[in-house]
Amino acid sequence: MTSAPPEGIGIDATAASEPAVAPAPAARPRRRFRTHVFVFIAPAAAIYTIFMVYPLLDSLRLSLYAPVDGVQTFVGLDNFVHLLSDDLLSDAFWNAVWNNLVFFAVHFFVQNPIGLLLAALLAAPTLKGRSTYRTLLFLPTTLSVVIVGFIWQLIISPVWGFVETPLLGQSSTALVTLALMSVWQYIGIPMILFYAVLISIPDELIEAATVDGAGAWSTFWRVKFPLILPTVGIVSVITYVANMNAFDLIYTVKGALAGPDFASDIMGTLFFRTFFGFQLQQGSSTMGATVATMMFLLILAGVLAYFFGWQRRIQSYQL
Amino acid sequence: MSNRLGWLAPVVGAALVLAACGESADPREDTDAAGGGDDGGSSGGQVTLVMESWRNDDLAIWEDVILPAFHEQHPNIQVTFQPTAPDEYDAALDAKLSGGTAGDLITCRPFDVSLRLFEEGHLASLTDLPGMEEFGDVARAAWSTDDGSEAFCVPMASVIHGFLYNTAAFDELGLTPPETEEQFHELLGAIAADGTYAPLVMGSADQWEAATMGLQNIGPNYWNGEEGRQALIDGAQRFDDEQYVAAFTELASWAEYLPSGYESLTYPDAQNLFTLGRGAIFPAGSWEIALFNEQADFEMGAFAPPLPEGQDTCYISDHTDIGIGMNAATEHPEEVRTFLEWTTSAEFADLYANALPGFFPMSDHDVEVDDPLAQEFLSWRDDCESTIRNSYQILSRGEPNLENQLWDLSAQILNGTVQPADAAAQAQSGLERWYEPQQR
Numbered sequence: 082m083t084s085a086p087p088e089g090i091g092i093d094a095t096a097a098s099e100p101a102v103a104p105a106p107a108a109r110p111r112r113r114f115r116t117h118v119f120v121f122i123a124p125a126a127a128i129y130t131i132f133m134v135y136p137l138l139d140s141l142r143l144s145l146y147a148p149v150d151g152v153q154t155f156v157g158l159d160n161f162v163h164l165l166s167d168d169l170l171s172d173a174f175w176n177a178v179w180n181n182l183v184f185f186a187v188h189f190f191v192q193n194p195i196g197l198l199l200a201a202l203l204a205a206p207t208l209k210g211r212s213t214y215r216t217l218l219f220l221p222t223t224l225s226v227v228i229v230g231f232i233w234q235l236i237i238s239p240v241w242g243f244v245e246t247p248l249l250g251q252s253s254t255a256l257v258t259l260a261l262m263s264v265w266q267y268i269g270i271p272m273i274l275f276y277a278v279l280i281s282i283p284d285e286l287i288e289a290a291t292v293d294g295a296g297a298w299s300t301f302w303r304v305k306f307p308l309i310l311p312t313v314g315i316v317s318v319i320t321y322v323a324n325m326n327a328f329d330l331i332y333t334v335k336g337a338l339a340g341p342d343f344a345s346d347i348m349g350t351l352f353f354r355t356f357f358g359f360q361l362q363q364g365s366s367t368m369g370a371t372v373a374t375m376m377f378l379l380i381l382a383g384v385l386a387y388f389f390g391w392q393r394r395i396q397s398y399q400l
Numbered sequence: 401m402s403n404r405l406g407w408l409a410p411v412v413g414a415a416l417v418l419a420a421c422g423e424s425a426d427p428r429e430d431t432d433a434a435g436g437g438d439d440g441g442s443s444g445g446q447v448t449l450v451m452e453s454w455r456n457d458d459l460a461i462w463e464d465v466i467l468p469a470f471h472e473q474h475p476n477i478q479v480t481f482q483p484t485a486p487d488e489y490d491a492a493l494d495a496k497l498s499g500g501t502a503g504d505l506i507t508c509r510p511f512d513v514s515l516r517l518f519e520e521g522h523l524a525s526l527t528d529l530p531g532m533e534e535f536g537d538v539a540r541a542a543w544s545t546d547d548g549s550e551a552f553c554v555p556m557a558s559v560i561h562g563f564l565y566n567t568a569a570f571d572e573l574g575l576t577p578p579e580t581e582e583q584f585h586e587l588l589g590a591i592a593a594d595g596t597y598a599p600l601v602m603g604s605a606d607q608w609e610a611a612t613m614g615l616q617n618i619g620p621n622y623w624n625g626e627e628g629r630q631a632l633i634d635g636a637q638r639f640d641d642e643q644y645v646a647a648f649t650e651l652a653s654w655a656e657y658l659p660s661g662y663e664s665l666t667y668p669d670a671q672n673l674f675t676l677g678r679g680a681i682f683p684a685g686s687w688e689i690a691l692f693n694e695q696a697d698f699e700m701g702a703f704a705p706p707l708p709e710g711q712d713t714c715y716i717s718d719h720t721d722i723g724i725g726m727n728a729a730t731e732h733p734e735e736v737r738t739f740l741e742w743t744t745s746a747e748f749a750d751l752y753a754n755a756l757p758g759f760f761p762m763s764d765h766d767v768e769v770d771d772p773l774a775q776e777f778l779s780w781r782d783d784c785e786s787t788i789r790n791s792y793q794i795l796s797r798g799e800p801n802l803e804n805q806l807w808d809l810s811a812q813i814l815n816g817t818v819q820p821a822d823a824a825a826q827a828q829s830g831l832e833r834w835y836e837p838q839q840r
Contacts, residue, residue, distance in 0.1 A: 169800055169833070239661020240669055250605050250663025252817065338804065340607050341663065342812055360608075361512065361796035361803040 137377070143370035153367070160371040174372070176343055177351040178379070180256055184347055185324040187260035188267075193316055195264075196271030201301060203272070204279040215276070219269035226266070230333040233262045249334065252344035259345055263330050267323075271316045278309045311397050318387040325380045328353065348376045447735045448478045450503030452496070454489035455722070461755040469751055470742055477735045479505070497522040497727070504730040505739065508553035508723035510542035511792050518545070518552040524728040527551045529737060531744025538626060538786055539762035541793060542720035553723030554743050557752065557759040560777045561617040561717040564684040564692065566677060567699035569597050573680075577703035581650065584706040588657045591680045599657035601679030602814075603665020610810035611803075613683040614651050616789045618705045620715035622647040625787035633794055635837030639828035640821070648820035650708070652813045663815050671695075685719075686777045689758035693773070702776040704784060718786035720762065753778075798834030805830050 147156045165171050202208065203215055221229065237244040237258070248258040282305055290300045328349025331339055337359050339346035354362065356369025451462075462481040470479060482503055484492045490513060496502035497517065506523060508514040517523045526532065527550050532540070535555050543553035565577065573594055578584040591599040604610045622643045623629065631637035638644075659665060659673060674682040675695040682688070684702075692700060707714055724743055726736045742748055749761035750768065757771035760778055769775045791803040805827055812818040818826070831838040 234664075234666070238664060238669065240659060240665060240673060245661065247605075247661040247664035250603075250661070250665070250815070336606060338607055338807060340605070340808065340811060341815055342808055342817060359804060360801075360807075361792065362799075362801040363512070363797075 140370045140373050143367055144374040147367045160368060164368070164371050164375065173343070173346070173351055174375070177346050177348045180345065181325055181347045183256055184260045184327060185321060187257060188264055188320050188324050189317065191261070192264040192268055193271045193320060196268055197275050199268070199272045200275035200279055203276050218272060221266045222269040224266065226329045227333050229262060229266045230330055234334060250341060252341050255335070255341060256345045259331055259334060263327070274312055274316055275309060278312045279305060282308055308398055310395050314387060314391050314395065318384060321383045322380055325376060325383065348372065352376065446476055446478060447732050448480060449505055449732060449735060449739060451479055451481050451505040451507070452493055452503040453481060453483040453507040454486040455507065456483035456485060458756060459483055465755045466751050469747065470739065474738060477738060479739060500729060502727050504727050504732060504736050506725045506727050508543055508725045510720050510723065512797065514543055514553055514723065514725070515545065521728055523552045524726040524733070525550050525552055526554060526725065526740065529554065529740055531741045534744050534763040534765065536764065538788060539720055542788070543723045543725070546794065553725035554740050555720055555762040556722040556724050556743065558718050558720050558762050559758065560686045560760060560780065561613065562684060562702050562704050562777055562780065564682045564688065565701050565703065566597070566680050567701045569680045577701060578706045581706045581708045585653070592657055597680040598659040598673065598678060599680055600654055601670050601674045601682045602658055603662045603667070603670050604811040604814040605664050606667045607807040607811040609667055609670070610814050611806040612789070613685060614654070614814070615647060615806060615810045616717050617683055618650055619647040619790070620717055620787045621705055621708055621711055623790070625715035625785045629787055629790040632790055633837070635840055638838065639831055640824040645820050645824045646708070648813055648823045651810060652820050655814050655816060658814065686758040686760065686774065689771060689773050690756070700773060702773055704780045714784035715787055716780050716784045717789060718781065719788045722759070795831065795835065800830040800833065802827065802831060
């Protein structure tokens with residue numbers, strides 16, 4: 082739907098187009114204009130434009146229209162005013178936003194620290210069977226959400242599983258339970274990102290710290306952690322974007338009504354019901370587009386906050 | 401790639417894109433047209449009709465049982481059953497109808513979905529179709545305009561709500577099916593006291609069962625079926641009137657007899673629990689019959705919703721589910737009408753009911769059903785008054801949607817997170833928000 086690609090993924094594009102920018106300084110020999118660069122970029126750019134950029138812009142456009150006597154008519158920001166002022170819709174919307182933030186918070190405070198811990202353990206030089214652990218921990222990420230939802234539903238089912246409490250059936254526990262299912266599945270992503278940075282830290286730095294008398298604990302916090310701070314930022318923003326766009330797990334496990342009593346309703350499921358309709362409820366493409374636009378704006382706000390408030394201020398070290 | 405040929409790539413790419421944009425001719429269409437047209441011209445014979453449906457489970461039954469019977473009597477008309485997956489059907493049908501590629505016969509969803517197709521001119525009027533008089537008002541309501549003046553689909557099948565029970569469990573505990581709600585509660589108490597079986601097998605996780613197999617199953621006895629349903633539409637009754645609160649209260653009393661952890665029990669969980677023999681009673685819809693016959697290795701019986709105290713007429717939810725109509729753009733309206741007329745016949749009713757036990761024809765013909773469970777469900781039509789789910793006609797057109805609200809409220813009633821009177825009040829205020837007759 083409406084997601085901006087997380088920062089850092091755009092690197093390829095800038096790197097690839099660089100040679101095409103301006104003639105090189107006179108000191109260097111003039112380089113030929115590289116036509117093939119465009120040829121190689123074209124398929125991806127075309128597909129991205131057709132399937133991402135165009136639909137995104139069109140859904141932004143659609144949110145400014147509404148059917149009046151059966152004809153799509155330009156209504157300005159009326160849909161947004163309606164979404165935020167109508168007691169029924171705005172209740173549903175803010176409930177979804179709040180649940181979304183809770184869903185994100187669980188990932189942020191549980192998934193990412195545990196991912197970091199696992200990465201630190203994996204990067205420990207004395208660990209045996211490292212690749213086995215790495216594979217096992219990353220494996221759930223490659224599973225289908227449907228399978229993850231199904232398996233966990235069985236495991237924590239009071240009828241077939243091990244848990245007496247109906248965790249997925251109570252409004253107080255349903256959302257956090259779903260978030261933890263998702264944490265279990267995606268723990269491999271932050272783990273592998275942190276791990277990649279941790280093993281790239283030169284041994285000299287660690288050795289120097291050891292010689293200076295630092296123990297494992299202070300080596301980690303004083304030497305390693307500052308070096309992986311940029312990755313902490315990237316992992317956070319990826320978590321934010323992925324969670325604000327979340328939909329599949331909740332839809333699979335709880336259905337589009339995201340019960341009980343909308344306790345697990347997030348923006349993705351709200352969008353689904355609004356846009357496509359549900360059972361006897363008729364869908365509204367324009368109001369659906371309005372919800373989608375709000376999702377886009379919230380995600381954009383988060384990404385911009387990250388970009389200006391974090392990424393530009395922290396220091397990266399060239400290792 | 402050599403540099404001299406480098407310029408070719410974008411050109412070839414562009415050419416491919418252009419080629420893809422060209423009008424494509426599907427070779428199958430030609431053969432179809434040729435087959436239908438030529439034969440039609442030469443012998444005045446073969447016409448092929450395509451039937452759109454979401455019942456892909458029933459493909460074999462249509463191809464092997466129902467359609468051959470029709471072809472025998474009308475050798476000049478060939479009907480092809482062409483189903484789409486249920487959850488894609490509405491969208492796919494919409495697209496095909498707008499694009500002019502939809503089949504001649506359209507399987508109709510009940511109420512607003514089909515009404516919209518009729519109003520947009522995609523479904524032809526069938527008000528004067530011979531055979532339509534075989535259907536009662538309730539059956540026709542699902543495919544008629546709000547004032548009942550125009551009909552646009554032939555009612556094909558309905559599903560009946562009731563309770564299925566495990567006969568072995570009943571025999572073991574020396575129990576008999578209840579007739580009144582008092583007996584029902586005694587029975588549930590006895591099963592609970594014994595402890596071997598879950599008295600009532602249902603969960604509230606999927607929400608719709610609580611509303612459909614719970615509230616809409618027992619509710620008609622409280623709001624007197626059609627009388628109450630119409631009164632809600634007219635605005636003569638309100639959803640917070642005592643009969644609706646009473647229905648919610650009865651539903652709430654089920655909570656203590658449901659399996660432990662029912663709040664997270666899904667519909668397939670409940671089906672499995674019952675067919676594995678771990679439960680005694682399953683609040684059901686007749687569509688379960690075929691699957692349960694296959695999966696359960698014990699005898700099953702069925703009883704109609706027990707009567708509340710002081711009630712002597714019984715009401716059942718005999719919900720109109722499937723209809724069949726004519727694509728207004730069909731090239732063979734005469735043949736389509738011939739087929740539709742056949743679907744109103746006793747012969748069709750008999751074939752359909754026996755091929756699909758649990759889906760019941762809605763015509764007034766006497767139908768012999770072989771399956772004993774289906775027979776039991778069908779027999780209630782003789783003693784009880786039929787009605788349909790009260791949220792389906794008109795009342796789910798606005799925001800909030802009454803059907804969605806009843807799912808949510810019924811599930812919450814079972815979970816104990818809302819009280820019956822509050823649930824009724826919430827449903828009423830939802831209706832008052834947009835439905836004029838309820839605003840007075």
